[in-house]
Amino acid sequence: MLQPSGIKGSPITQHLYTMLVKINSFDTEMKKLELEYKNLADDDTKDEKSKILIAKFQKINNAKTEYIKSEIYTKPSLASLLFIEKLPIDDNLDLYIKLDKALYPKYKNNDFVLNVHSKVQSKIKLAPGSMAPEISLPSPEGDLVKLSSLRGKVVLIDFWASWCSPCRRDNPHNVKLYAKYKSQGFEIYAVSLDKTKSNWVKAIKDDNLTWTHVSDLRYWQSKAAKEYGVGSIPFTVLIDKDGKVIATKLRGPALDKKLKEIFGN
Structure with a gap:
């Protein structure tokens, strides 16, 4: 050169x-x-x-x-x-x-x-210890659900979509974790990047996802996705009972380990 x-x-x-x-x-x-x-x-x-x-x-x-x-x-x-x-x-x-x-x-x-x-x-x-930005989006029933309404619980903010194969593969594992820790104060706040309500709702039903679901059905233009800098999914943010970030991008064994540390079993 x-x-x-x-x-x-x-x-x-x-x-x-x-x-x-x-x-x-x-x-x-x-x-x-x-x-x-x-x-x-x-x-x-x-x-x-x-x-x-x-x-x-x-x-x-x-x-x-x-x-x-x-x-x-x-x-x-x-x-x-x-x-x-x-x-x-x-x-x-x-x-x-x-x-x-x-x-x-x-x-x-x-x-x-x-x-x-x-x-x-x-x-x-999203640095550990930072307050997670507020999210307020409609549920499948059309009710606005704020992330802050879950204060007092350890919350996994899960950005996903019905069309996302890795997300769907993670769901069975997350179902088990939810069943294990829900009674101890664990919640999942799932933000879908779907475009159509029918696909979103069908995936929730098919995968037996009984936690909190919200979406503005704007695909990658989702306000929450932009606020959180989501560039690919699945993308997760784990927050504590006060709404402060614990960690990001936890899935599978890494998520298991962190929840065991928090809940002690």
Whole structure:
């Protein structure tokens, strides 16, 4: 990757170019290792050589990730936007916050900056110990049901839909958990991202879901989904009796473990 001779861009362009050159060097080394791995002779030494190559690859990949993190943290700029999306926000929230604080005040009309800002705000809202944002949506019967009406209970806010296969696969397990802990103060507040009431109600009946259900039937435009920064489902938020966030994205064994910690059995 060569920069045309005599051509100089803005500081942001220069920073972007420098990062791309460095990242390209990491990628080149990893591609060499991939090729070497692919061409390993199928003999008694293959397993040992494979382990060595995989370890080398992982080391370079980790170095690449740390380089990107360091550049974003020490020199946050618009150039950082090209790379921040490759880093999971759940594992790098401090980095996202740092970039958001550096860019949002200056570039509030930039769509990419706004995207990062929106993600950061959603994560901050759902940080453990934060008050879960209020939700007030219609039940299948048409009555508005507020999340805050369940104060005094440990509540699993479950974003799901009848068309979501992973959600439907989780339901039998959640039914068992609900039966086990309901008498101890556990409730599920299920927010559906369905578009049609008939499909929503049918799924509730078919899966025997006897907990609290609400939906505005607006699919991904659901007000609650936007407020909670839901990008995929199933998505869960577990809140305590005071409405404060305990944890997010708990499902299956992880949810089992947390409920056992809370209820003691």
